[in-house]
Amino acid sequence: DTGVSQDPRHKITKRGQNVTFRCDPISEHNRLYWYRQTLGQGPEFLTYFQNEAQLEKSRLLSDRFSAERPKGSFSTLEIQRTEQGDSAMYLCASSFPRTADGYTFGSGTRLTVV
Amino acid sequence: AQSVTQLDSQVPVFEEAPVELRCNYSSSVSVYLFWYVQYPNQGLQLLLKYLSGSTLVKGINGFEAEFNKSQTSFHLRKPSVHISDTAEYFCAVSDSGGYQKVTFGTGTKLQVIP
Numbered sequence: 146d147t148g149v150s151q152d153p154r155h156k157i158t159k160r161g162q163n164v165t166f167r168c169d170p171i172s173e174h175n176r177l178y179w180y181r182q183t184l185g186q187g188p189e190f191l192t193y194f195q196n197e198a199q200l201e202k203s204r205l206l207s208d209r210f211s212a213e214r215p216k217g218s219f220s221t222l223e224i225q226r227t228e229q230g231d232s233a234m235y236l237c238a239s240s241f242p243r244t245a246d247g248y249t250f251g252s253g254t255r256l257t258v259v
Numbered sequence: 260a261q262s263v264t265q266l267d268s269q270v271p272v273f274e275e276a277p278v279e280l281r282c283n284y285s286s287s288v289s290v291y292l293f294w295y296v297q298y299p300n301q302g303l304q305l306l307l308k309y310l311s312g313s314t315l316v317k318g319i320n321g322f323e324a325e326f327n328k329s330q331t332s333f334h335l336r337k338p339s340v341h342i343s344d345t346a347e348y349f350c351a352v353s354d355s356g357g358y359q360k361v362t363f364g365t366g367t368k369l370q371v372i373p
Contacts, residue, residue, distance in 0.1 A: 178360065187263075188349070190360050236302055247295075251302050
């Protein structure tokens with residue numbers, strides 16, 4: 146297994162456009178997490194899945210954000226009508242159900258909204 | 260809910276000198292504690308974790324951390340740093356039920372000076 150993969154690595158978009166990011170977790174992991182990281186801050190929780198079920202979504206997440214994990218494997222995170230404040234690194238991580246093993250993170254997708 | 264405080268945003272240290280990165284947590288329940296490292300433009304990598312048992316835990320790259328329940332701390336230490344240790348370090352916490360998300364601190368940038 147090559148670890149957690151995220152695509153694309155970088156995305157530049159104009160304000161108002163929609164963007165979609167993909168995450169492929171470690172195949173044995175049934176939990177998948179999305180975090181957002183802005184400059185000088187730690188990762189901020191967005192949402193997570195166990196298999197295909199979305200179990201929790203941050204109250205900070207506006208309605209413009211949506212995530213899916215249709216077959217319990219890869220996941221997509223879509224941001225509609227992007228705003229400059231959405232510029233950040235979007236991190237995906239996967240794990241077994243118990244967090245004791247820690248997360249395995251992907252390299253992230255850096256979004257720049259111009 | 261749990262929270263983590265990393266008091267030092269930046270720590271400069273000379274090569275081969277010892278270093279301590281401080282972390283304090285807050286929780287009303289028993290916790291798991293983690294340290295992650297992030298190199299530039301990369302995702303986070305697990306350094307070490309405390310689950311239970313011995314309060315001194317050893318991780319990769321010569322790092323260790325000590326869990327102190329009375330002081331609610333989990334400080335990270337290395338006796339002799341190398342240039343390659345220059346990175347950002349994040350302390351993180353989850354409840355020991357293990358089914359909840361991990362909450363990260365704001366990070367400490369370790370700058371190793373040659």
